[in-house]
Amino acid sequence: xxxxxxxxxxxxxxxxxxxxxxxxxxxxxxxxxxxxxxxxxxxxxxxxxxxxxxxxxxxxxxxxxxxxxxxxxxxxxxxxxxxxxxxxxxxxxxxxxxxxxxxxxxxxxxxxxxxxxxxxxxxxxxxxxxxxxxxxxxxxxxxxxxxxxxxxxxxxxxxxxxxxxxxxxxxxxxxxxxxxxxxxxxxxxxxxxxxxxxxxxxxxxxxxxxxxxxxxxxxxxxxxxxxxxxxxxxxxxxxxxxxxxxxxxxxxxxxxxxxxx
Amino acid sequence: xxxxxxxxxxxxxxxxxxxxxxxxxxxxxxxxxxxxxxxxxxxxxxxxxxxxxxxxxxxxxxxxxxxxxxxxxxxxxxxxxxxxxxxxxxxxxxxxxxxxxxxxxxxxxxxxxxxxxxxxxxxxxxxxxxxxxxxxxxxxxxxxxxxxxxxxxxxxxxxxxxxxxxxxxxxxxxxxxxxxxxxxxxxxxxxxxxxxxxxxxxxxxxxxxxxxxxxxxxxxxxxxxxxxxxxxxxxxxxxxxxxxxxxxxxxxxxxxxxxxxxxxxxxxxxxxxxxxxxxxxxxxxxxxxxxxxxxxxxxxxxx
Numbered sequence: 001x002x003x004x005x006x007x008x009x010x011x012x013x014x015x016x017x018x019x020x021x022x023x024x025x026x027x028x029x030x031x032x033x034x035x036x037x038x039x040x041x042x043x044x045x046x047x048x049x050x051x052x053x054x055x056x057x058x059x060x061x062x063x064x065x066x067x068x069x070x071x072x073x074x075x076x077x078x079x080x081x082x083x084x085x086x087x088x089x090x091x092x093x094x095x096x097x098x099x100x101x102x103x104x105x106x107x108x109x110x111x112x113x114x115x116x117x118x119x120x121x122x123x124x125x126x127x128x129x130x131x132x133x134x135x136x137x138x139x140x141x142x143x144x145x146x147x148x149x150x151x152x153x154x155x156x157x158x159x160x161x162x163x164x165x166x167x168x169x170x171x172x173x174x175x176x177x178x179x180x181x182x183x184x185x186x187x188x189x190x191x192x193x194x195x196x197x198x199x200x201x202x203x204x205x206x207x208x209x210x211x212x213x214x215x216x217x218x219x220x221x222x223x224x225x226x227x228x229x230x231x232x233x234x235x236x237x238x239x240x241x242x243x244x245x246x247x248x249x250x251x252x253x254x255x256x257x258x259x260x261x
Numbered sequence: 262x263x264x265x266x267x268x269x270x271x272x273x274x275x276x277x278x279x280x281x282x283x284x285x286x287x288x289x290x291x292x293x294x295x296x297x298x299x300x301x302x303x304x305x306x307x308x309x310x311x312x313x314x315x316x317x318x319x320x321x322x323x324x325x326x327x328x329x330x331x332x333x334x335x336x337x338x339x340x341x342x343x344x345x346x347x348x349x350x351x352x353x354x355x356x357x358x359x360x361x362x363x364x365x366x367x368x369x370x371x372x373x374x375x376x377x378x379x380x381x382x383x384x385x386x387x388x389x390x391x392x393x394x395x396x397x398x399x400x401x402x403x404x405x406x407x408x409x410x411x412x413x414x415x416x417x418x419x420x421x422x423x424x425x426x427x428x429x430x431x432x433x434x435x436x437x438x439x440x441x442x443x444x445x446x447x448x449x450x451x452x453x454x455x456x457x458x459x460x461x462x463x464x465x466x467x468x469x470x471x472x473x474x475x476x477x478x479x480x481x482x483x484x485x486x487x488x489x490x491x492x493x494x495x496x497x498x499x500x501x502x503x504x505x506x507x508x509x510x511x512x513x514x515x516x517x518x519x520x521x522x523x524x525x526x527x528x529x530x531x532x533x534x535x536x537x538x539x540x541x542x543x544x545x546x547x548x549x550x551x552x553x554x555x556x557x558x559x560x561x562x563x564x
Contacts, residue, residue: 052462078464090455095477097284104473105463130277133284138276151463 003066005030005159005191006051006081010060013046020046022215023060028208030158033185033192035202035209035223037239043215044195045086048161051193052083065158079109081159082152087168088144092136098122098147099132105154117154124187125150126180142173149180153188160185162194166201178205199243203227211236295557302553308546316362325353327360327513336529346531348521350511354532357513358539364514365543368429368498369491375433376440377487381476383437384444389452389471399445405438410493411500418506425498425514428507432497436490443486447479481558488551492544499540515540 004027013021021043028034036044049055051064053074062069065080072080085091092101099118106114119129125146136144145165152160165181166174182205185192194206202209203226210220211233219233229240278284296302315322324344331351339346345354387398405413417431451457452475460470499516501507508514515536522533 049458054458054461074461075464078462083459083462085455085459087455091459093456093460093474096474097278097281099281099284104460104465104469108464108466108469133278133280134276135284135288148459151459155463 003030004028005032005065006034006063006193008047008051008060008062011047011050011058011062012060013043013050013055013058019215021050021058024212024215024217026210026217026220028191028193031185031189031191032208033194033206035206036193036195036212037197037199037202037209038212039197039239041214042212044212045163047212048083048163048193048195051081052161053077054083075108078157079155080157081161082155082157083161083163084145084148084152084165086164088141088148089136089168091148092144094136097133097135098127098139098150101147101151102154105151109155111154121150121154124153124184140173141169142176145169145173145177146180149177149184153184156188158189159191159193162192162196164196164198165194167196167198174201181205199226199240211239292557296553299553299556301549302557305546305549305551305553308542309550312362312543312546313366315359316366319359319363323353323356323359325356327352327357328511329353336525336532338529339531345535346529348518348532349525352511354518354535357518358515358535361513361515361518361536361539362543364425364508364512365495365540368425368432369494369543369547371429372433372436372494373487375430376436376490377483379433380437380440381444381479381483384441384446385448385471385475385479387441388445388448389467389475395445398441402438402441405435406442408435410435411497414497414501415504415506418501423506423509425502425508425512428498428501431501432494436494439490440483440486443482444479447482448475451475451478481555484558485551485555488547488554491547492540495540495544 006028008027009025011021011024012019024043024047026034026036036047038044046055050058050062051069053069053072064072064077067076067080069077096104102118102121103114105111106117111117118132122129122132127143127146127150131139131143131147136147139147145168149165160181162181166177169177178201181192184190192205194202196202203223206223208220208222209226210217211231212218213235219231219236221231221236225231226240229237231237231240272283273287273290275287278287296306329352331347334343334347334351335349337343337347337351343353343355345358348354348357383398383402387395387402413435414428414431417434418427421427421430457470457474460474465474495516498507498514499519502514502517503520508517510517518536519533519540522529522536526533
């Protein structure tokens with residue numbers, strides 16, 4: 001573990017009058033898997049979009065793979081960090097075949113041997129060559145998400161940014177995608193930054209995590225503490241309780257702590 | 262034969278296409294199948310094909326020359342010699358109708374070729390770029406929209422010189438603003454979608470996104486709008502012809518034929534009514550076909 005691969009300091013993003021992310025600071029080491037959790041609207045996806053270069057209007061300092069994010073051109077950033085979107089039904093162009101989706105990435109970055117690369121990356125995400133010329137409507141949700149992962153991986157980035165990669169999928173497929181991500185991370189030494197509201201997914205895949213609320217990072221801890229359910233902050237405890245599903249006693253406790261906090 | 266047909270069918274319906282061309286063919290086949298199951302769209306296609314055939318084989322289908330005058334047989338009612346009667350110069354209305362289909366299709370074709378690309382390009386660029394580019398392009402569009410279309414076309418044709426080609430050009434130049442508006446509206450919704458964000462994340466340039474990702478999705482609604490505009494295009498061409506700025510006599514243009522028949526509409530109604538019916542049928546054909554085409558091309562209705 002050398003210096004951090006992703007480093008974010010005092011990141012602030014404003015959309016008009018509202019502050020989506022408020023001085024967020026965290027760093028992710030090489031090969032580490034880092035979770036960013038929080039409820040809807042807590043700003044976690046915004047952080048990811050900044051790191052992917054989709055949001056350009058922000059203040060603070062952020063670097064990806066040792067390069068200052070402010071000075072990166074989108075094309076060179078693309079080779080360092082890639083984003084996998086939440087909803088595979090929305091993130092693939094409805095008129096583009098799998099081949100076109102992957103071939104386009106190869107064409108933009110002028111990769112050599114595009115044919116071999118496309119076949120290899122499809123195999124790596126567990127799709128055979130028979131899927132190569134299909135349209136998204138000919139694929140299941142899990143297969144689509146595999147294509148989205150393949151699109152991110154064909155550039156061989158060192159960092160994979162994952163925006164709730166499983167929440168649009170049904171439970172059995174979720175496990176498939178999580179296993180795929182774990183295997184790819186081991187094989188390629190990827191650094192993962194995973195955004196999710198699902199604590200089980202974080203406990204499963206990540207070593208460290210940060211909890212966000214209303215644009216602020218309220219707590220950073222390791223997954224071991226999360227598994228033992230020993231957070232320092234009351235809000236994190238609420239999240240853990242809420243993630244166990246609804247039960248009357250929990251609901252009462254959450255309501256109480258919300259009033260107190 | 263049936264063996265060959267079934268292997269072709271397999272080739273077109275197999276879930277595992279083996280090449281880019283194979284996938285494209287399958288896609289076209291699927292669109293065609295959806296179109297084929299739509300009776301009104303097929304009726305529209307039938308009308309269009311029929312009129313195209315009539316235009317192509319006009320010399321064989323027409324019974325007389327469209328230009329030959331016979332002043333001894335003016336304004337004759339339909340008969341065995343002149344199936345749809347004769348006009349005020351004794352010309353055979355049926356033959357003029359047949360030859361007029363060539364002019365009508367030429368107007369429609371050229372106007373589509375002019376307005377479609379301009380409207381699509383301006384709308385997609387304005388919608389995707391946003392900011393001052395959007396403002397500038399949309400204000401230009403507003404200027405064109407502010408004039409009644411016929412008046413603008415009139416000004417252009419009188420400036421360019423009165424003939425059918427200049428009329429087509431004028432109609433084309435005045436026809437793109439509504440298409441640009443439509444393309445811009447479509448682009449605004451497409452731009453916000455995840456797959457466009459995904460294209461930006463992989464480093465695609467704005468040009469690549471607009472041409473390769475946005476425009477293909479704008480096409481279905483644009484095609485429908487274009488086909489719905491066809492009737493109006495023919496009527497404006499007719500209006501220009503009527504004012505002496507479009508088709509020049511003795512060119513057999515349907516709109517000009519109506520204009521000429523107007524003088525006799527109470528006594529020899531068929532002279533105006535017959536080209537009117539022809540315009541109506543052609544517009545109907547395009548409307549029905551356009552509507553079916555939208556359903557067939559719409560990616561959201563994929564089975």
